[in-house]
Amino acid sequence: MNEKYLKFKPIGVIHSEHTDPAMTPIQPAYAHGCRGYAEIFPQYTAGLKDLDGFSHIYIIYHLHRAGPARMLVKPFLDDVERGVFSTRHPARPNPIGLSIVELIKVKGVMLHLDGVDMLDGTPIIDIKPYVKKFDRMDPTRDGWQDLIDETKARKKGTRGLIKENNE
């Protein structure tokens, strides 16, 4: 065992309609209407008690199809190279993804989700509740994201898959 490594194990797997990274919405904010499931492995299902009380949850997952880490990346919504930690780009030193999805219902080992931006087969590492008083921040500065035109971003971010109301 290499002492330098932290070892984690998948607790479940994502089932979604997304099989092509190039056609997958880049964030839950651009995936409204994309339904999917988080299947939790049976040995962990007792830990799902009370989760159905929350309207939104975090899914922490392995970006299992990410390429090698790069310190500078061109974000999907930008044409400028940015430091990878200032982006949600998958080519990170530790390929861990974070999505806040809507929890529609819990049925046995299956969490029914909306806003799914994860590829089918994505290994799940952790589930946490989204709690308004802990997680709903008022950021004063959104860095390079402040420079992005939201209409264009939405068009690109949804991959044209999702028809918006105003289209």
Place this chain on the structure above:
Amino acid sequence: MNEKYLKFKPIGVIHSEHTDPAMTPIQPAYAHGCRGYAEIFPQYTAGLKDLDGFSHIYIIYHLHRAGPARMLVKPFLDDVERGVFSTRHPARPNPIGLSIVELIKVKGVMLHLDGVDMLDGTPIIDIKPYVKKFDRMDPTRDGWQDLIDETKARKKGTRGLIKENNE
């Protein structure tokens, strides 16, 4: 190598005033005024470019002093046993913590932080920007957290370390 495991490596370490878990604020929301630092290891510092534009960041970290995983836990703010995935309790199948902290400034390899609820020496796994349009949700239901008295929660959650304005 056990194929079942996902292997990650620390990209840095937290420096904070918190050395006793029993005296550490339980969330950044209860740690206003708790300053600290995220030191990023030199091989990753190029990835910090542009991060200073963001007022808030996620820190994903190893809960390195968590006990063994339990499926039912008594949350710090509650007296009822809850499913571990409906809580932020450290005794999780994968002991990964998530904190949203205020980024005061970036100076070389050091991120200067406020709202630090992490123990001194905590290994850092990832840093991501908090982006309003992706991360600021309007949850309609906050589960068992809706039942918690906020005044008592704040008193307990801050561990009495932090004087509130109204005290």
